[in-house]
Amino acid sequence: xxxxxxxxxxxxxxxxxxxxxxxxxxxxxxxxxxxxxxxxxxxxxxxxxxxxxxxxxxxxxxxxxxxxxxxxxxxxxxxxxxxxxxxxxxxxxxxxxxxxxxxxxxxxxxxxxxxxxxxxxxxxxxxxxxxxxxxxxxxxxxxxxxxxxxxxxxxxxxxxxxxxxxxxxx
Amino acid sequence: xxxxxxxxxxxxxxxxxxxxxxxxxxxxxxxxxxxxxxxxxxxxxxxxxxxxxxxxxxxxxxxxxxxxxxxxxxxxxxxxxxxxxxxxxxxxxxxxxxxxxxxx
Numbered sequence: 001x002x003x004x005x006x007x008x009x010x011x012x013x014x015x016x017x018x019x020x021x022x023x024x025x026x027x028x029x030x031x032x033x034x035x036x037x038x039x040x041x042x043x044x045x046x047x048x049x050x051x052x053x054x055x056x057x058x059x060x061x062x063x064x065x066x067x068x069x070x071x072x073x074x075x076x077x078x079x080x081x082x083x084x085x086x087x088x089x090x091x092x093x094x095x096x097x098x099x100x101x102x103x104x105x106x107x108x109x110x111x112x113x114x115x116x117x118x119x120x121x122x123x124x125x126x127x128x129x130x131x132x133x134x135x136x137x138x139x140x141x142x143x144x145x146x147x148x149x150x151x152x153x154x155x156x157x158x159x160x161x162x163x164x165x166x167x168x169x170x
Numbered sequence: 171x172x173x174x175x176x177x178x179x180x181x182x183x184x185x186x187x188x189x190x191x192x193x194x195x196x197x198x199x200x201x202x203x204x205x206x207x208x209x210x211x212x213x214x215x216x217x218x219x220x221x222x223x224x225x226x227x228x229x230x231x232x233x234x235x236x237x238x239x240x241x242x243x244x245x246x247x248x249x250x251x252x253x254x255x256x257x258x259x260x261x262x263x264x265x266x267x268x269x270x271x272x273x274x
Contacts, residue, residue, distance in 0.1 A: 003179070003180075007179070010187065011186050017190070017194065018190055018207075026203060027206070030210070033187075033213070034213065037187075037216075040183075040217065041217075044175070044180070045224055046223065046236075049220055049233050049236055053216075056244050057209070057213075057240065057243075057244075060244055061209060061244055064247055064248060065202060065205065067251070068202050068205070068251040068255065071258070072202060072254055072255060072258040073264065082198050082200035082202075083199045084197050084198065084199065085199045086196055090192075090197030094189040094190070094192045094193035094196070095189070097188065097189050097192055098186060098189035101188065101189070102185055105182060105185065106178070110178065111177050130230070133230055134237075137230050137234055138234070142234055145238055149238060149241050152241070152242070153244075155245075156244075156248050157248065160248040160249050163249070163255075163256055164251075
């Protein structure tokens with residue numbers, strides 16, 4: 001029941017994000033969408049992913065997007081409004097995508113796949129949280145992606161700082 | 171025990187978020203709006219990964235992959251917003267159609 005409430009909030013605020021033309025309103029409705037997706041992660045027994053979503057998306061990416069809006073447009077100006085373009089094509093393509101995906105999901109019958117049937121409903125099998133298991137996996141099976149990710153973050157940080165600073169003529 | 175959410179409903183929610191993100195990417199002119207649509211698409215993909223990870227016997231592969239997706243999305247947002255700022259400083263607009271019609 002809780003899932004449907006959060007799903008409705010996510011879809012409604014996502015739709016408002018597309019419908020509104022004010023960039024700041026769009027940013028805050030994206031905040032609502034991200035928060036309800038984090039709540040859905042909790043309902044799907046993924047507590048660590050939910051906390052990461054809160055910290056990285058809501059605490060990081062969204063603040064970055066709001067900074068981007070404020071730095072790339074004057075708030076009391078028309079430039080904070082985003083005009084629409086290609087509305088007909090956009091609605092057509094996204095509706096076709098939605099219909100195609102829904103039809104595929106409905107026809108595929110994922111719930112009757114054998115490996116999903118075999119998995120029990122007691123997914124956590126007595127564990128209270130997934131944090132310990134994720135920590136062990138990150139240090140054993142996924143240690144190479146983990147290290148590559150740290151390198152990627154370092155490169156992205158340096159690149160973003162280099163691109164965003166005004167170039168000085170030497 | 172919480173009653174199990176049907177897998178199809180989660181996938182349908184994710185498909186709806188994906189369609190909304192595609193609509194935002196196609197039909198918005200402001201570059202930051204396009205970035206927001208891309209974030210929404212990332213979230214839809216993550217929702218799928220976590221939903222299937224619930225049925226994973228080893229339990230963790232989908233969630234770990236979604237963690238890496240979140241990480242790459244954060245790096246992408248930082249670099250993309252830096253590029254948007256540079257474009258705004260250079261062209262004095264962040265409107266993609268106007269940027270496309272101007273020359274460097």
